[in-house]
Amino acid sequence: xxxxxxxxxxxxxxxxxxxxxxxxxxSFGVAEYMQRAGYRIIPVNPQETEVLGETCYPDLDAVPExxxxxxxxxxxxFVPEIVEAAxxxxxxxxxxxxGVIHEDAARRAMxxxxxxxxxxxxLKDHRRLETQSEPRTQSEPRx
Numbered sequence: 001x002x003x004x005x006x007x008x009x010x011x012x013x014x015x016x017x018x019x020x021x022x023x024x025x026x027s028f029g030v031a032e033y034m035q036r037a038g039y040r041i042i043p044v045n046p047q048e049t050e051v052l053g054e055t056c057y058p059d060l061d062a063v064p065e066x067x068x069x070x071x072x073x074x075x076x077x078f079v080p081e082i083v084e085a086a087x088x089x090x091x092x093x094x095x096x097x098x099g100v101i102h103e104d105a106a107r108r109a110m111x112x113x114x115x116x117x118x119x120x121x122x123l124k125d126h127r128r129l130e131t132q133s134e135p136r137t138q139s140e141p142r143x
Contacts, residue, residue: 005129007069007093008122008125008126011039011069012039013040014041015067015070015071016031016043016044017070017072018045019043019073020047020051021045021048026073026097028052030073030097030123034122034123041054042054043057044056046059060086060088061089066090068092069094069095069122070082070094071122072100073097076101087114091114092114095122097119097121098121100118101118
């Protein structure tokens with residue numbers, strides 16, 4: 001079982017399913033943060049053509065390259081079809097954002113060998129890991 005830190009440390013490419021080009025949407029803010037953190041972001045949304053300077057694909061099957069993490073910003077009822085596409089693509093991890101929960105799809109993904117993170121924000125986890133890994137300095141004693 002991979003830990004969240006191992007997933008984030010080893011991943012390079014994140015397909016963000018449901019990524020909106022609207023700056024005020026949570027998917028945009030999260031993807032923008034992860035892109036600034038050095039990850040390659042692949043937008044997946046049939047309503048968009050380009051987001052964050054990257055070509056947007058209508059679905060995971062249309063993505064022409066390998067995917068480490070499939071980050072899901074869709075309602076829970078859409079998760080099973082996304083998981084099936086992620087399995088076909090050979091993705092390594094399914095990441096369901098906060099509020100996205102689908103136990104059956106998670107079980108299906110794990111049976112197919114994918115790691116599953118459910119009901120967690122990838123930005124919050126990344127930020128928490130970054131602050132934990134910063135070198136600690138010892139402060140001067142107070143007079």
